[in-house]
Amino acid sequence: MEDHSEEKKEIEREGLELEKHEDSSEESRRAQPWTKQITIRGIVASILIGAVYSVIAMKINLTTGLVPNLNVSAALLAFVCVRTWTKLVQKAGFIAKPFTRQENTMIQTCAVACFSLAVGGGFASYLLGLNRKTYLLSGVHTEGNSPSAIKDPGFGWMSGYLFLVCFVGLFALIPLRKIMIVDLELPYPSGLATAVLINGFHTQGDKIAKKQVRGFLKCFSVSFLWAFFKWFYMGREACGFSQFPTFGLQAWKHTFYFDFSTTYVGAGMIVSHLVNFSLILGAVLSHGIMWPLIGRLKGEWFPVTLEETSMRGIYGYKVFLSVALILGDGLYSFVKIMGATIINIRSRIKSRDIKKVEDDQSKDQDVLKQNELFVREKIPMWLAVTGYLVFSVISVIVVPLIFPQLKWYYVVVAYTLAPSLAFCNAYGAGLTDINMAYNYGKVALFVLAAVSGKEDGVVAALVGCGLIKSVVSVACILMQDFKTAQLTLTSPRAMFMSQAIGTLIGCVMAPLSFFLFYKAFDVGNPNGEFKAPYALIYRNMAILGVEGFSALPLHCLQLCYGFFAFAVIVNLARDLSPPRIGQWMPLPMVMAVPFLVGGYFAVDMCIGSLIVFSWHKFNSKRAESMIPAVASGLICGEGLWTLPAAVLALAKINPPICMKFVPS
Numbered sequence: 001m002e003d004h005s006e007e008k009k010e011i012e013r014e015g016l017e018l019e020k021h022e023d024s025s026e027e028s029r030r031a032q033p034w035t036k037q038i039t040i041r042g043i044v045a046s047i048l049i050g051a052v053y054s055v056i057a058m059k060i061n062l063t064t065g066l067v068p069n070l071n072v073s074a075a076l077l078a079f080v081c082v083r084t085w086t087k088l089v090q091k092a093g094f095i096a097k098p099f100t101r102q103e104n105t106m107i108q109t110c111a112v113a114c115f116s117l118a119v120g121g122g123f124a125s126y127l128l129g130l131n132r133k134t135y136l137l138s139g140v141h142t143e144g145n146s147p148s149a150i151k152d153p154g155f156g157w158m159s160g161y162l163f164l165v166c167f168v169g170l171f172a173l174i175p176l177r178k179i180m181i182v183d184l185e186l187p188y189p190s191g192l193a194t195a196v197l198i199n200g201f202h203t204q205g206d207k208i209a210k211k212q213v214r215g216f217l218k219c220f221s222v223s224f225l226w227a228f229f230k231w232f233y234m235g236r237e238a239c240g241f242s243q244f245p246t247f248g249l250q251a252w253k254h255t256f257y258f259d260f261s262t263t264y265v266g267a268g269m270i271v272s273h274l275v276n277f278s279l280i281l282g283a284v285l286s287h288g289i290m291w292p293l294i295g296r297l298k299g300e301w302f303p304v305t306l307e308e309t310s311m312r313g314i315y316g317y318k319v320f321l322s323v324a325l326i327l328g329d330g331l332y333s334f335v336k337i338m339g340a341t342i343i344n345i346r347s348r349i350k351s352r353d354i355k356k357v358e359d360d361q362s363k364d365q366d367v368l369k370q371n372e373l374f375v376r377e378k379i380p381m382w383l384a385v386t387g388y389l390v391f392s393v394i395s396v397i398v399v400p401l402i403f404p405q406l407k408w409y410y411v412v413v414a415y416t417l418a419p420s421l422a423f424c425n426a427y428g429a430g431l432t433d434i435n436m437a438y439n440y441g442k443v444a445l446f447v448l449a450a451v452s453g454k455e456d457g458v459v460a461a462l463v464g465c466g467l468i469k470s471v472v473s474v475a476c477i478l479m480q481d482f483k484t485a486q487l488t489l490t491s492p493r494a495m496f497m498s499q500a501i502g503t504l505i506g507c508v509m510a511p512l513s514f515f516l517f518y519k520a521f522d523v524g525n526p527n528g529e530f531k532a533p534y535a536l537i538y539r540n541m542a543i544l545g546v547e548g549f550s551a552l553p554l555h556c557l558q559l560c561y562g563f564f565a566f567a568v569i570v571n572l573a574r575d576l577s578p579p580r581i582g583q584w585m586p587l588p589m590v591m592a593v594p595f596l597v598g599g600y601f602a603v604d605m606c607i608g609s610l611i612v613f614s615w616h617k618f619n620s621k622r623a624e625s626m627i628p629a630v631a632s633g634l635i636c637g638e639g640l641w642t643l644p645a646a647v648l649a650l651a652k653i654n655p656p657i658c659m660k661f662v663p664s
Contacts (some may be wrong), residue, residue, distance in 0.1 A: 077111075101198050122466045184430075273612075302316075334570050
């Protein structure tokens with residue numbers, strides 16, 4: 001708790017310091033009405049950024065399922081786009097409206113709301129887990145894996161489902177925004193960091209901004225051209241630079257190689273060193289040690305005749321051990337954050353009256369101004385209640401029509417409990433910066449799998465998981481955006497409208513970006529590029545909920561117990577040991593990803609960490625300002641090449657060369 005409090009104070013001081021050095025123009029200093037903070041050029045920029053990042057996020061989601069936080073990158077790209085536009089307009093002899101931090105905040109919020117649906121909309125997890133390919137991979141002879149539990153992707157039902165479940169979440173916590181942001185003063189570290197970044201863009205002058213723009217454009221160009229060059233050598237499966245045996249052919253067979261992906265190098269520059277350390281540790285533990293050892297037991301633990309992707313063979317161990325790590329980490333985090341939430345609420349209630357006068361006296365004028373502007377423009381209570389009830393009723397009627405296996409009364413119960421779950425999640429995220437929406441979804445998954453029966457359990461579990469997860473997640477993201485609005489003097493109404501517009505765009509853009517990959521590439525192939533590992537994980541969690549432990553291969557249950565305990569013990573060690581030791585404890589949830597995917601992308605991301613470490617050693621000040629721009633350029637360049645690559649694949653135009661390495 002103390003660490004987050006200090007972090008909050010430090011970021012707020014930095015943000016307020018930036019505000020004090022802001023340019024003196026009346027347009028920039030004066031808070032505009034909320035209707036003027038939402039602009040046509042802002043919405044256009046949001047659509048463009050949201051579309052680009054939807055494709056990028058979908059690509060990362062379908063390859064590894066581990067998408068870095070792209071909020072900072074979106075805010076930077078919004079600044080680059082509008083600043084470039086205003087300068088072009090001015091050079092053409094026209095007067096351009098000044099670009100304010102409020103407009104920058106609005107664009108960032110709208111764009112993030114749009115591509116967040118590509119990240120968390122279930123296209124690589126619970127919704128894709130319903131398709132026929134995942135059904136076949138999960139084992140057609142598994143009792144709980146009913147042949148009727150199949151629903152192949154379709155643009156209509158996917159976009160309709162997203163529209164229903166995501167818009168309910170927008171209205172869930174609106175009445176509590178003042179309590180959580182102003183009264184309880186929850187820090188929301190991600191919201192604070194985004195606000196400081198946006199304030200910095202508009203206060204540090206053009207010199208740093210120009211360097212960031214140049215760095216972004218250079219890295220974007222290099223990344224795009226490199227992806228184009230690599231394409232020529234990918235004539236067949238397992239060809240090209242993406243299969244380069246960097247550490248030798250034996251290491252390549254165990255997925256340890258550098259695949260020359262600038263996307264993951266850039267992602268490795270954004271995430272913390274601990275994430276990359278956890279990834280490489282998970283890759284070494286699984287593909288370096290465990291899978292070769294279990295592979296030697298073929299004929300003893302599982303039949304020799306089984307296919308490589310059979311859930312009764314080695315693939316079953318890969319899936320269920322990663323599930324055990326995810327559940328152990330998720331359960332620990334769930335209990336920890338719920339406990340911290342309850343304790344924190346009780347302590348705040350006891351000390352609220354005593355501290356109120358002292359806090360009001362100690363607050364400086366800048367904070368009071370932020371709070372006054374944030375509270376002044378109220379979002380009516382009737383709008384929140386009406387919106388929640390209307391979308392809930394529509395969902396209760398329509399969702400069971402799309403998925404008959406999920407009974408209407410389960411949806412009623414879900415939406416009755418959702419606001420309290422959303423509050424707990426948003427409060428916990430405000431303290432810890434951890435959005436626990438997936439864990440609430442997993443709880444719903446197991447409950448629905450158990451109560452719905454073997455015929456309907458899998459579909460009901462996956463759909464119900466998405467329903468709870470979406471409501472809880474969207475409500476939490478909106479509350480983080482309200483924190484950003486408070487610190488950038490942006491109207492809460494403008495923020496809510498931006499979130500709603502972005503969500504509406506995302507309901508169309510996310511399915512479109514998904515079908516770009518689904519139609520052009522072999523999505524879900526465990527040996528291909530787009531493995532979509534979480535689709536199989538989620539379906540098998542649902543099967544586990546329906547069948548119980550009978551779904552596990554031989555001795556897998558004992559190994560699952562061990563990995564579940566390992567996840568809990570590692571988390572306990574991180575929280576209870578001294579900081580110098582705790583900071584090196586790995587993240588079990590992150591370690592689980594290479595169990596299915598392999599170690600190649602962990603190598604890429606570790607190289608990103610190495611670049612950041614070296615850059616800070618040589619020139620820490622320059623590194624701090626340039627790393628977000630460089631990383632964004634690397635991610636966006638290769639990510640954008642996916643568009644022409646998909647078009648070429650749909651047109652049946654294959655790369656002309658297959659570069660492959662074989663033993664001499």
